[in-house]
Amino acid sequence: MSRLDRSLIAGLPMFKGLAPADLDRILLQARSLRIAKDQTVFEQEGEAQSFFLLLDGHVRVVKTTPDGQQVIVRYISPGELMGIAHALGRTTYPASAIAAVDCVVLAWPDHIWPELAESFPSFGTGTYKTVGTRLQETQSRVVELATEQVEQRVAHALLRLVKQTGRKTDEGILIDFPISRQDIAEMTGTTLHTVSRLLTAWEEKGLVKSGRQKVTVVEPHRLFALAEGRADKS
Amino acid sequence: MSRLDRSLIAGLPMFKGLAPADLDRILLQARSLRIAKDQTVFEQEGEAQSFFLLLDGHVRVVKTTPDGQQVIVRYISPGELMGIAHALGRTTYPASAIAAVDCVVLAWPDHIWPELAESFPSFGTGTYKTVGTRLQETQSRVVELATEQVEQRVAHALLRLVKQTGRKTDEGILIDFPISRQDIAEMTGTTLHTVSRLLTAWEEKGLVKSGRQKVTVVEPHRLFALAEGRADKS
DNA sequence: GAGACACTTTGATCCAGCGCAAATCGCCGC
DNA sequence: GCGGCGATTTGCGCTGGATCAAAGTGTCTC
Numbered sequence A, B: 001m002s003r004l005d006r007s008l009i010a011g012l013p014m015f016k017g018l019a020p021a022d023l024d025r026i027l028l029q030a031r032s033l034r035i036a037k038d039q040t041v042f043e044q045e046g047e048a049q050s051f052f053l054l055l056d057g058h059v060r061v062v063k064t065t066p067d068g069q070q071v072i073v074r075y076i077s078p079g080e081l082m083g084i085a086h087a088l089g090r091t092t093y094p095a096s097a098i099a100a101v102d103c104v105v106l107a108w109p110d111h112i113w114p115e116l117a118e119s120f121p122s123f124g125t126g127t128y129k130t131v132g133t134r135l136q137e138t139q140s141r142v143v144e145l146a147t148e149q150v151e152q153r154v155a156h157a158l159l160r161l162v163k164q165t166g167r168k169t170d171e172g173i174l175i176d177f178p179i180s181r182q183d184i185a186e187m188t189g190t191t192l193h194t195v196s197r198l199l200t201a202w203e204e205k206g207l208v209k210s211g212r213q214k215v216t217v218v219e220p221h222r223l224f225a226l227a228e229g230r231a232d233k234s
Numbered sequence C: 001g002a003g004a005c006a007c008t009t010t011g012a013t014c015c016a017g018c019g020c021a022a023a024t025c026g027c028c029g030c
Numbered sequence D: 001g002c003g004g005c006g007a008t009t010t011g012c013g014c015t016g017g018a019t020c021a022a023a024g025t026g027t028c029t030c
Helices: A003-010 A020-028 A084-088 A110-119 A121-147 A150-165 A181-188 A192-204 A220-227 B003-010 B020-028 B084-088 B110-119 B121-147 B150-165 B181-188 B192-205 B220-227
Strands: A031-035 A040-042 A050-056 A059-064 A070-076 A096-099 A103-109 A166-168 A173-175 A208-211 A214-217 B031-035 B040-042 B050-056 B059-064 B070-076 B096-099 B103-109 B166-168 B173-175 B208-211 B214-217
Touching (some): A003 A020, A003 A050, A040 A050, A050 A084, A050 A110, A059 B121, A070 A121, A070 A150, A070 A181, A084 A110, A084 A121, A084 B121, A121 A150, A121 B070, A121 B121, A150 A166, A150 A173, A150 A181, A150 A192, A150 A214, A181 A192, A192 A208, B003 B020, B003 B050, B040 B050, B050 B084, B070 B121, B070 B150, B070 B181, B084 B110, B084 B121, B103 B110, B110 B121, B121 B150, B150 B173, B150 B214, B192 B208
Antiparallel strands (some): A031 A103, A040 A096, A050 A103, A059 A070, A059 A096, A166 A173, A173 A214, A208 A214, B031 B103, B040 B096, B059 B070, B059 B096, B173 B214, B208 B214
């Protein structure tokens, strides 16, 4: 782990306020892994043996139904924890995590969780707050799925990605990792066909620019209006 | 609070393993409330001032969208905590809680949460596990909403209620509080009309018996088969 | 026990979005 | 530069459920 990583880590919410020596003690128990694009970090149903901190890259968390359909639960960005199932009383991962690009992660053996949480209360509570936040985000998605039309759901999904991983370019805000129509469909409970049609329609209206595995949001505010159900003139 | 309540409480997961004296100290800080049917325990957007333990009754947790549509996030059963927003770093309730029947709840002032969690680690971790469980349940609902047809979703919803609050009767398993077609629709992202049609169809097949604000599941296994997408002959 | 009200059923119509199929396009490796 | 393959676009028909409308039914109040 580089010096750079270390200073990045120290700034993360769950490590905030830790004495440098304590931070070292925690970090020493982790090993650093390089995960190639499309490799899995952990697998649904797999026995939970580690929890992870994403240092660099983007990870897709996916649930697969018995009949093979996939749903993207969320994307993990650098600085976020993942696979903390065990910390929450599970012994098995509830979803798979797949690298959307080449990634670097820190992995801790699961069994040290209780010790960590106990020795460093701020680490524990920080993490629990994260879980609380995710619960609320997930509940919002339930509301979305239950009440909104496909167009609004896709708009919301894009805006969420923009906020989470958007990178400013001269054309607009680019979603900073390769993402296909299929991926967007799996985030919103629709089909790649419908997503494709929506994107071309939006492109004609100048809301977005998109290409192969790439989406740039040109006019976030107008897209937001769409997401809120306000119809878009022009 | 009656002696009966006290022994019930002592058996709950988050109070397990607490010395009786400690339990008393915690309970003394709560006040007991009676909530009439259809009254709200706390309100969406309201400033979080308390968290609650449901002692008796059933509570509906509801999110309302800006345009007035409602979604039932979950039902709370006796022995469950609710309104723990603040414990998870929120200052405001993300949903409303409405008594489905006359209820009895314990209410603690929010500000004692940190003290409680610190003094009684098992209380803290127990609660966090609950949150973890709810996160996973909610994620499963996202998967359901994203991949299943209405019929399967409604079947799943009923089975969940049966498991959570089912009471055995001579006709089958009765959902133990008044529940309308509209309620079921709000749990599954559909309309009361569609739910009504489904229930009548199922009734003809002998899967359920239902009436005004009342559903009895007669053949859970066949309903389960439906929920799983396996078609039902007969 | 009459009336009112809330809940439920049922019919009829409509359309958003899915499924299927086929063509096209962009990118990679050789 | 030439395949080849995965991603995308686009057309078309179909249908699961929503929407709209109206009638029926159980329960409570006075």
